[in-house]
Amino acid sequence: MVYTETDQPTMTQSEFLNVVMPFKDKLYRLSKRLLVSAEEAEDATQEILMKLWAKKKNIEGYKNVEAFAMTMTKNFCLDRLKSKQSSNLKLVHSNYEDGSRSLQSQVETRDSISWVERIMQELPEQQKMVLQLRDVEQYDYNEIADLLEMKPTAVRVALSRARKTVREKLVQKHNYGIG
Amino acid sequence: MELDRKEKLLEKYFEASTTVAEENELRDYFAKEEVAPHLKQYAPMFTYFSEAKDERFTKQVPLKPRVNFYKWISVAAVAVMAFGIYFGNDYREQREAEYAYNQTRMALGLLAENFDRGTEKVAYLKEFENTKQKIYKNN
Numbered sequence: 001m002v003y004t005e006t007d008q009p010t011m012t013q014s015e016f017l018n019v020v021m022p023f024k025d026k027l028y029r030l031s032k033r034l035l036v037s038a039e040e041a042e043d044a045t046q047e048i049l050m051k052l053w054a055k056k057k058n059i060e061g062y063k064n065v066e067a068f069a070m071t072m073t074k075n076f077c078l079d080r081l082k083s084k085q086s087s088n089l090k091l092v093h094s095n096y097e098d099g100s101r102s103l104q105s106q107v108e109t110r111d112s113i114s115w116v117e118r119i120m121q122e123l124p125e126q127q128k129m130v131l132q133l134r135d136v137e138q139y140d141y142n143e144i145a146d147l148l149e150m151k152p153t154a155v156r157v158a159l160s161r162a163r164k165t166v167r168e169k170l171v172q173k174h175n176y177g178i179g
Numbered sequence: 180m181e182l183d184r185k186e187k188l189l190e191k192y193f194e195a196s197t198t199v200a201e202e203n204e205l206r207d208y209f210a211k212e213e214v215a216p217h218l219k220q221y222a223p224m225f226t227y228f229s230e231a232k233d234e235r236f237t238k239q240v241p242l243k244p245r246v247n248f249y250k251w252i253s254v255a256a257v258a259v260m261a262f263g264i265y266f267g268n269d270y271r272e273q274r275e276a277e278y279a280y281n282q283t284r285m286a287l288g289l290l291a292e293n294f295d296r297g298t299e300k301v302a303y304l305k306e307f308e309n310t311k312q313k314i315y316k317n318n
Contacts, residue, residue, distance in 0.1 A: 013242055016242070017240070020240075024236050024240075025234065025235050025236050027236070028234070028235070028236035029231065029232070029234050032234070042236065042238050045236050045238070046238060046240060046241070049240045049242075050240070050241070050242065053240075053242050112223040113223045113226050113227045113230065114227075115223060116223050116224055116227035116228075117227060117231070132231075135202070135224075135228040136228050136231045136232050137232070138199050138202070138203075140199060156195040156196070157195075159195040160193060160194055160195035163192065163193050163195065164193050166224060167193060167221065167224070170220060170221070170223060170224065171220055174220045
């Protein structure tokens with residue numbers, strides 16, 4: 001694919017960036033929601049954008065590049081999580097995470113907004129993604145169903161569960177007053 | 180009543196049957212200061228979602244370098260292959276020549292050995308001549 005690069009007049013770098021700019025932050029935020037660490041999310045986003053760049057010849061063929069990129073991001077991050085689970089990397093990572101979390105909770109015990117973030121971290125992956133795509137990115141139900149390769153009814157069920165779990169845990173923390 | 184409507188919307192929200200517009204209405208409501216006390220506990224949710232949307236991807240996207248990298252790797256690979264074929268041929272020719280030389284030397288050696296054996300045999304002919312001379316002298 002490298003060799004034919006000069007054969008066809010395809011997208012230039014700046015054209016590509018114009019296509020990608022409007023949704024690159026969404027890719028990053030979804031990666032971060034799933035991978036938690038900002039560094040890993042940045043790496044994942046870079047990786048996705050480079051993959052898109054490699055496929056730039058087909059880009060005009062997709063009717064919705066953003067949806068395509070979001071699905072790529074989802075699959076990429078879930079793969080990352082899976083491979084992390086099978087290696088001992090996960091142990092190292094969650095240790096690190098716990099450290100920062102307890103530090104964080106010492107510093108901002110009263111910050112109930114960051115509670116929501118932590119509550120979201122505890123949700124199952126699918127609910128995490130549905131909540132992220134709906135309540136943060138405000139996609140509509142059908143778009144979410146497409147992006148996540150789910151049925152629209154399943155999206156609603158997952159979303160309702162996610163919202164209720166967040167509410168429940170938030171109320172608990174509110175009542176006990178602990179972070 | 181206004182509050183009644185918000186409560187209904189919230190209920191719908193948790194059943195995941197609100198529209199994006201209705202969710203925006205809730206978001207706006209919770210962003211304000213005067214939230215009804217019994218609804219205040221939900222405020223962090225909506226505030227967090229709004230804040231989460233402000234996060235930005237700030238890293239540069241290295242598009243070109245990687246392409247060049249592959250290009251140069253392939254150029255290097257071709258160069259290495261060409262050298263390999265070129266010098267490989269030289270080496271093979273040299274080995275073939277050495278083999279031919281050794282074979283020739285062995286053949287010549289064999290020849291020389293047999294020649295030597297031939298001259299030894301010819302030495303007997305001289306004996307025959309001597310005897311013949313003796314006989315001639317006697318007559």
